[in-house]
Amino acid sequence: QSVLTQPPSASGTPGQRVTFSCSGSSSNIGSNTVNWYQQLPGTAPKLLIYSNNQRPSGVPDRFSGSKSGTSASLAISGLQSEDEADYYCAAWDDSLNGHVVFGGGTKLTVL
Amino acid sequence: QVQLQESGPGLVKPSETLSLTCTVSGYPISSGYYWGWIRQPPGKGLEWIVSMYHSGSTYYNPSLKSRVTISVDTSKNQFFLKLSSVTAADTAVYYCARVKSTAGTPNAFDIWGQGTMVTVSS
Numbered sequence: 001q002s003v004l005t006q007p008p009s010a011s012g013t014p015g016q017r018v019t020f021s022c023s024g025s026s027s028n029i030g031s032n033t034v035n036w037y038q039q040l041p042g043t044a045p046k047l048l049i050y051s052n053n054q055r056p057s058g059v060p061d062r063f064s065g066s067k068s069g070t071s072a073s074l075a076i077s078g079l080q081s082e083d084e085a086d087y088y089c090a091a092w093d094d095s096l097n098g099h100v101v102f103g104g105g106t107k108l109t110v111l
Numbered sequence: 112q113v114q115l116q117e118s119g120p121g122l123v124k125p126s127e128t129l130s131l132t133c134t135v136s137g138y139p140i141s142s143g144y145y146w147g148w149i150r151q152p153p154g155k156g157l158e159w160i161v162s163m164y165h166s167g168s169t170y171y172n173p174s175l176k177s178r179v180t181i182s183v184d185t186s187k188n189q190f191f192l193k194l195s196s197v198t199a200a201d202t203a204v205y206y207c208a209r210v211k212s213t214a215g216t217p218n219a220f221d222i223w224g225q226g227t228m229v230t231v232s233s
Contacts, residue, residue, distance in 0.1 A: 002156060035219045037157070044206055044223040045149075045157065051213045056221060088157055092218040096173040100159040100218055 003028065004089050004103035011109040012079045020074040020106045022089030028101055032092040034072040036065055039086040039105075048087070049074060076108075084110045113137040115207050115224035123201075123231050129194040133207030133224060134187075141165045141185040145210035145217035148181070148192045150203040151226075158203075162210045162217050163190065170217065197231045204228050 005023040012018040022034065036049040047056050049065035052072065064075045072091075076083055089103040119131035133146070140146060147162035163169040163181045171179055180193040194201060205227055208220035 032216060032218065033214050037220070039157075044226050045220070046223070047211075047219060047221045050211065050219040050221070090157075090159075090218070090220075092214075092216040098170055098216065099172055100162070100170075102157045102159060105156045 002104040003093065003101035004091065006087075006089060006103035006106045008104065009107050009109065011111055012076075013111050014079055014081060016079045017075060017077045018079055018108065019076075020087050020089075020108075022072045022074070022103050024070050024072075024091060024101075026070060027095045028070075028091040028093040029067065029072055030070040031094055034065065034067050035090045036063075036072075036074045037088045037090065039088065040082075041085070045088065079110060081110045084108055113209065113222050115209065115222060117205060117207050117224045117227040119205075119227060119229070121228055121230060123197055123229060124233050125198055125231055126196055129192070129197050129201060129229055129231070131192045131205055131207075131227065131229070132189055133191070134189050135209075136188070138209070139185070140183055140188050140190065145170075145212065146183070146190045147208050147210045147217075147220065149206045149208060149220065149223075150201075151206070152200075152203040160192065160194075160205075164217075199231050202229065202231045 037045040039045040052067040148160040183190040209222040210217045211219040211221040
């Protein structure tokens, strides 16, 4: 059971806009920033969004993040077939001397 | 560019200690950043294990803390993971990563190794 809650699956068609949710609590998302990772099949995860809405160099602006209260969202606009992957949210949790918590991940299928 | 590479035994017996090395190239570990380990059981999600600054500040996953040791060798630009008393539940792909601090906490894994599969079995 993951500390952050994500829906297990999502789908969309090419060109569509899809969003992913990530729900936490006051000790993690409610008081810290959220990061998102993309894991393409058979590869290591890649940092997609950090500090709620910042994109590392090289990440297309089709990807965007937001946070409100104890929840966060990742949006992909102009969906492409190569976006088919698992998406994980993560955040710092202030409890128990501080630690990183992940969501269980959302598997995106591009139809 | 910065690259990380995990290495270590692919098979560990139950009750023994899992030992992995992460070799960093393109950036001196002693120049900053935290450095960490994350694992992923087959078909499952990501689980953070531990993160450490080269000077010693360390954060642990509370559920694994009693079995985890992390260390660093700045002369070889490597850091290490030891996980003791392993069981089948520790079977996973283990990743090492550079950890970016934002808002005062080391929380974002910005560069990852390719991962190494470790199976716990007799």
